[in-house]
Amino acid sequence: MNQNARFDCELHRSLAATIEAVEDFFVEFHERSQAMKERINCFEAELLIREALTNAVLHGCGEDPRKQVGCSLRLRGKRLLIAVADAGEGFDWRAARAKSADTLGCSGRGLEILYRYADQVRFSDKGNLVTMIKDFDRGKLS
């Protein structure tokens, strides 16, 4: 990640809306995150980024490689800001959140993971931009 006066590290990438591009992104993420192992829980950070990116690629862009997904990571101290945007039509995140996940259903857990693992989750009105804050000083999940 790049150094910046406001943030200790930043990483901004625009990816083609494919699952392969998501995996390529994580090759770079793993390289860059080695230096931050003391400050962030790499599993929890990756899980949050994965869920947001996969959702944007599969549902936001329908895996159309002509479309782009933007991902921005900003780390200050132990506070990680994650923003993922896609060029899709968005979705009704209010209704999706209100729906309780069926424990034997085979889908629909991505949002639940975001809300469970992030300290703050916000969607744009349209639902094609999600921003999350994960504060690794706040410790384990409740």
Next chain:
Amino acid sequence: MTLVTREDNKAVVQPSGDTIVAATIPELRLKMRDIVGEGVRDLVIDLSGIRMVDSSGIGLLIATYNSMRKLGGQLAVVNASNELLELFRSMRMHQHFSVTGN
């Protein structure tokens, strides 16, 4: 390559790679379908080499459990890391089948 150890109607599956995520589940899904179709009724998924499972991977584990249950079989997930155990418990998977750590 996903490793499968068979003995009668029991199978132990060790998925290849270190993730069960959107990019890797198509191969594993086919393997699970084959195993269930071949009459396995006692299925163990060994996650000792797996460091990350996303919501797609959780969906595959649940789908496999649903298939086994319909056929009167059982599923157990073993050797999950502490982080995966916490994730699985938070998704209430342990209410349906055995999920244990390494």
